[in-house]
Amino acid sequence: MSFQIPIGPQHPALKEPISLRMTVDGEVITDADIRLGYNHRGLEKLAEEKTWVQNIYLTERICGICSHSHATCFVQGVERLMELTPPRRGLYIRYLVSELERVHSHLLWLGVAGHEAGFDSFFMYTWRDREIVMDLLEMISGNRVHYAMNTIGGVRRDIDAGQKATILEGIATLKKRSEYYFGIGANEPSFVARIAGVGLLSKEQAIALCAVGPVARASGVARDVRKEDPYAVYDELDFEVCTADSCDVLARVVVRVKELLQSYRLIEQMVKGLPDGDIVVKAPRKAKPGEALSRYEAPRGENTHYIKSNGSDKPERLKVRAPTLANYPATVVMLRKGFIADIPLIFAAIDPCICCAERAVTLISARSGEESIVRMSDLRRRALDRSKYASVKGNAVWPF
Amino acid sequence: MAVLRTLLYLLIYPGILFLFVYSTFCEWFDRKVYARLQNRMGPTHTGRFGLLQPIADFFKLLAKEDVVPDAADKGLFNVLPAVSLAVVSTAALLLPVWNFDLARAGWTSFSGDIIVMLYLLSLPTLILFLAAWSSTNLFSTIGGARVLTMLFGYEVPFFLAVLSPAILANSWRLAEISAFYQAKPLLLLVNLLGFVVALIAVQAKLERTPFDIPDAETEIVGGTFTEYSGKKLALFRLTFDVELVVASGLLAAVFLGGFPGGALIGFVHFAAKTLFVIFLLSLIRALTARIRIDQVVSFAWKVLAPLAVIQLLATILLKGFLS
């Protein structure tokens, strides 16, 4: 018996709206299709109407988890266009925050992977310890999610000696905890049974489908912008590109945990080698006409921003490529021949971050199995009809 | 007088009211232990230590809108939650904590009541499957198929594991089995392997991690309960709570030496032993990830069933040796 099940746009396994259409035969997936557009905000068009300064905050809001990544990628490009060289202390703080963000994102992902596999204790403990790095970020930047550290020509906030000590202390704890969680993740039989051999993506497929980030590295493709195209401070620092060869979800866990440990090394080096000096240089309001291609290794893979300037205080064109989009074609391949139970794990293994929009809803009629596209207006009308039939309860009143 | 007594028995103690209170308390205990194992708080604010939280949840669900899908088989869909609650409550009446009098076999304690109990504990699983199937949702349908697939996995090891102590005690009556082990507590150790098998099977029966496959929310939304809401969902949740009490009571009666000492002390034994079993179940829940349906079946047949058979063989050999 073959039938289609809709995963999303609203589904407990998905934190953001996306529609995965699975054709399944019993418990086995035979085909998968991805539909995007539920979260599209027209950001590239909007960026053309905003000034360079305003766009820092706009790009920061492309994603909540890797907010610093997009803003940094954008600012790098704009600094190239304006021919600015930020002071070295500013750069160190900027990339210190970006490594802390990688730590927070990977720990978050580790917890989510546990939750998708029904391993809630693992989820609770990794997220508890993720609070350490969240607190560090909060201490440095003032806020937990949108750090707003970047400005054109440097960073906005300095760090002092006390904060440096706190960061080193927190990182030491996290290092111990990460190694412990790696031991748990690799040893708990029920968890390993769920992630080993699931969601295979061969090296050839990963290269052909242009996969990026931990997904590519877990398939043995050593693709890391920090090494390939070392921007700013990364050619002065010592770290390794982590890869794994088993090409499954387990490999993606391994790669991410190894990257965590590399990030701790990077953070220690940056904090200990933090140069003195200014943190920012003054930036002009306008950029010269020209174009820049900015690449940045976000926690999920490579961010690419193409920025074109026409000489005014606004960009002519800003093209944003988030890593998740690059990994979708690979996801479809990974999902095929898997089990229904593997869908959340495989999909979560690319660490999806969904940003796109659609104003139509697909309904599948339970009786006939026919699909119908319902427009938003129809849906609203149906909801109104429904509320008419429902017994009148009056306006909800807060009981207390 | 007899009628009044029976009514009291059915409605107050150990009937509906007591079961409701005790099973919600057990849910609270389970949730609190689970939360503490995860370094969380668990229920805190409703009642002292959040003791009333499960009751509050129950009444909250009762007050919610009750949606019946157009495509559902309405008769079955509506009636099944009540049936399942009735079935597990009936099973609860058979526990040897309120009918420990060996001499007088009544309608709640008779030879063969352990078989009836096992039968009544299997019924909710079938009811869940029917409920899932009658709601005609895709996710429910998958959940229902998973319920049945899993049933074929854990049911046989569970039966074998529970029956081997009965064979050793040479009785099919729960009260007599308990009394046998109360007389010879050392023999309980023989059944340790069976206890472990039964514990894991009960975990699967109650659909708790690592066997919460039929209602795995990250995979198939609500699974069997996707279309259930309001009162019906409340009844299903209560069913699971009561089933938790009954299953842990059964394990305590068979493997942990029952509840000696009359109505009062027996009840203390009952509370302590069921909570111990529930603690173990919570621990299993916190320790593992959810496994896949194919892994459940292969685990049940490749590990659990052989272990149960070994237990059975050991029991039979020991019995021959003892006589």
Add this chain to the structure above:
Amino acid sequence: MSDIEIVESLKRDLGAKALELTNPDRRRIFLKVAAPELVPTVTLLRDKYDCAYLATISGVDKSEMFEVLYHFASPAASITVRTEVPRSEPRIASISAVIPGAVFYEREIQEMFGVAVEGIPDGRRLNLPDDWPDGQYPLRKDWKHVRPEEVIPGGKS
């Protein structure tokens, strides 16, 4: 390979086909080819320059022409291939036979700029809704979004 070596090598390989070849920044090479030369150039880049990884495809509206940029990256450098198609007849060949991962970006270019990608295996819309009117291409410069008057629901009006 250093940037200069890549540029020299590309000059040798492409000859007159390379309409413009610049190296504005460290590890950034911009190459311009005519639209019909696109697929052979991409094949060359993939096979000889290790550019199997396509970062993205961006489009720019230059009023008379649409500029389509293919951002490739190899471990040595990021090579951007740019090509132009006339606004009056916007069509371009699909490179998805050479780079299978390009389909999503081609779908995006197709719906956002209205550049028809010929030979695309999956030509559905990517981001835009199903009831989006045909012939509306939001990233073209002449497509203007009029921001509606802000209406705050509830409360005093």
Add this chain to the structure above:
Amino acid sequence: MRIAAFLPELLRHLFKKPATVDYPFKKLEVPKDFRGTPYLRPELCIVCRACERDCPAEAIEIAAVNEAEKRFRMVIHNDRCIHCAQCVDSCPTTPKAMQIDSLFEIAADDRHKLKKDWVYVRAVMKPKPAAPAAPASAEPKV
């Protein structure tokens, strides 16, 4: 592979204090540099409109009430504010006329309640020229 690999860690925490905070009843401290809600110190504002120009969310609106009296009205639309504190960075006066507080429980049931406005007379710039718009960290004053 170990069976029950997580067991020691779980049992160790069984009787420990939970890591979570009983939020509405107990609160964690807000960090020093927290970016809360922006507010205006009208006696310092020279109406240079730098904040209005740089605000990414267009949440600041300055309008002249009476040009002759140099009387202005500033509205901060906190329902649009994204709390980036760029207005504080852009503000050229010393001390800064734009400030942020460290309140975080700012939800309201009506967006109108979030809008704050000030009507004030434009301040005269001090003879000493204002400090450059260096985005140094601004200390929030509560």
